[in-house]
Amino acid sequence: MSDIQYLAPTTLEEAIGAFAAAGNVGRILAGGTDLLVQMRSGMVKPGLIVDIKKIAEMTDIVETADGGFTVGAAVSGALLTEHPHFGKVWPGVLEAVNLIGSKQVQGRASAGGNLCNASPAGDSVPAMIAAGAVVTVQGPGGRRELKVEDVPAGPGRTTLKPGEILVSFKLPPRPAGSSDAYLRMIPRTEMDIAVVGCGVSLTLKNGVCTAARVGLGAVAPTALLVEDAAKALIGSKLDEAALEAAAKACRAACRPIDDKRGTIVYRTKIAGVLLKRTAAIAAKRAQGN
Amino acid sequence: MPKLHVTTTINGEPMEFLCEPENTLLDALRNQLGLTGSKEGCATGDCGACSITVDGRLVCSCLMLAAEAEGRQIRTIEGMAEGGRLHPLQQKFLEQAALQCGICTSGMLVASDALLRRNPDPSEEEVRFWLAGNLCRCTGYDKIVRAVLEAAAEMRETSR
Numbered sequence: 210m211s212d213i214q215y216l217a218p219t220t221l222e223e224a225i226g227a228f229a230a231a232g233n234v235g236r237i238l239a240g241g242t243d244l245l246v247q248m249r250s251g252m253v254k255p256g257l258i259v260d261i262k263k264i265a266e267m268t269d270i271v272e273t274a275d276g277g278f279t280v281g282a283a284v285s286g287a288l289l290t291e292h293p294h295f296g297k298v299w300p301g302v303l304e305a306v307n308l309i310g311s312k313q314v315q316g317r318a319s320a321g322g323n324l325c326n327a328s329p330a331g332d333s334v335p336a337m338i339a340a341g342a343v344v345t346v347q348g349p350g351g352r353r354e355l356k357v358e359d360v361p362a363g364p365g366r367t368t369l370k371p372g373e374i375l376v377s378f379k380l381p382p383r384p385a386g387s388s389d390a391y392l393r394m395i396p397r398t399e400m401d402i403a404v405v406g407c408g409v410s411l412t413l414k415n416g417v418c419t420a421a422r423v424g425l426g427a428v429a430p431t432a433l434l435v436e437d438a439a440k441a442l443i444g445s446k447l448d449e450a451a452l453e454a455a456a457k458a459c460r461a462a463c464r465p466i467d468d469k470r471g472t473i474v475y476r477t478k479i480a481g482v483l484l485k486r487t488a489a490i491a492a493k494r495a496q497g498n
Numbered sequence: 499m500p501k502l503h504v505t506t507t508i509n510g511e512p513m514e515f516l517c518e519p520e521n522t523l524l525d526a527l528r529n530q531l532g533l534t535g536s537k538e539g540c541a542t543g544d545c546g547a548c549s550i551t552v553d554g555r556l557v558c559s560c561l562m563l564a565a566e567a568e569g570r571q572i573r574t575i576e577g578m579a580e581g582g583r584l585h586p587l588q589q590k591f592l593e594q595a596a597l598q599c600g601i602c603t604s605g606m607l608v609a610s611d612a613l614l615r616r617n618p619d620p621s622e623e624e625v626r627f628w629l630a631g632n633l634c635r636c637t638g639y640d641k642i643v644r645a646v647l648e649a650a651a652e653m654r655e656t657s658r
Contacts, residue, residue, distance in 0.1 A: 215502060215519035215565045238563070245561045246542045248520065258519060260566060287555055311631020312609065313546055316557040399630050 282321025509577025
């Protein structure tokens with residue numbers, strides 16, 4: 210007989226009650242593509258697994274009247290891809306989510322899980338940061354909202370309080386002339402972990418960048434919002450000088466590690482390269498909007 | 499916790515089984531239900547040998563708890579042939595020698611079938627991209643990709 214308990218509640222209140230009561234042996238199951246691997250390796254030994262996929266709010270994609278989106282934390286990459294509008298409004302967020310694993314993994318893995326797993330290299334996180342996404346979390350103390358960049362606290366750690374569950378992502382409405390993009394550098398052609406990831410979201414008006422946000426992944430203990438890079442882009446026509454200034458801000462923000470997939474020097478250099486390439490893709494898409 | 503009682507549908511047949519909360523669906527398929535066509539290669543979602551579909555969606559059964567199968571429609575390699583008649587994909591894999599040791603084959607077939615149900619006329623690039631989560635250490639993939647493309651062409655011809 211097992212000493213693990215499995216629950217699949219249909220309401221958030223029930224899930225939070227059980228999750229909070231379990232304390233630090235509770236684990237949330239969304240797609241399970243991290244959790245089951247961690248259990249298998251013995252890295253985590255949950256006393257309680259709370260499967261959140263029977264809670265409607267966790268698996269819904271809602272397009273709000275003002276053109277924003279609310280994406281449930283457990284929405285799989287495959288489900289997000291199949292949404293008729295999401296990828297048109299947020300192509301960068303979608304391409305980042307789609308870079309997580311194979312088709313099989315896409316059938317299960319979610320942006321919520323990617324954020325809560327808190328790997329510095331999670332692909333969807335820099336794109337969500339660039340998008341200005343805000344998450345709703347709910348715990349025994351009620352609901353609150355926080356910016357995506359404020360969720361990761363370090364590798365494998367988040368700022369969520371005990372008993373709190375990530376419920377959904379809110380993506381803001383898009384002004385005309387807006388788009389986004391995500392690029393990552395990997396040593397292989399597909400299916401690998403980012404050595405550097407870069408998300409850029411921007412708005413163009415008559416060729417001038419009027420708003421921008423830049424997210425960087427895999428170059429620090431958590432994914433970063435690089436405000437100085439955005440500042441360098443805003444007000445410019447995305448000319449070489451502005452792009453170089455933004456790339457420099459990205460390089461300055463890097464606090465990477467040396468490992469088998471990339472050195473500090475390499476990751477720092479690539480952060481600037483990716484900023485330029487990602488901004489160019491986002492700008493090209495924005496011109497069509 | 500006592501064993502969980504799971505009611506599900508596998509290859510169109512209603513099924514019930516008992517499992518431990520931490521059992522994967524792959525464990526349940528192979529050990530409780532005797533459906534040993536799905537293979538365990540890596541058990542970490544990297545190799546795709548355990549590929550199945552859940553409500554039509556391709557997943558690794560090693561990355562899913564057996565308890566999550568409750569109320570779902572599961573399809574495995576065992577549901578692919580109709581009686582004694584092989585699915586065109588299976589037939590082409592045989593004709594084209596798209597398998598050697600066979601460990602990856604059921605996953606390759608289930609994944610290819612999931613692709614062709616969505617896209618009956620995929621390009622070679624689309625086939626390779628779709629099958630990137632299915633590892634084969636024998637064939638070098640070429641024969642597999644060719645078999646999928648030829649099966650797709652034949653299926654299009656038949657359905658005309």
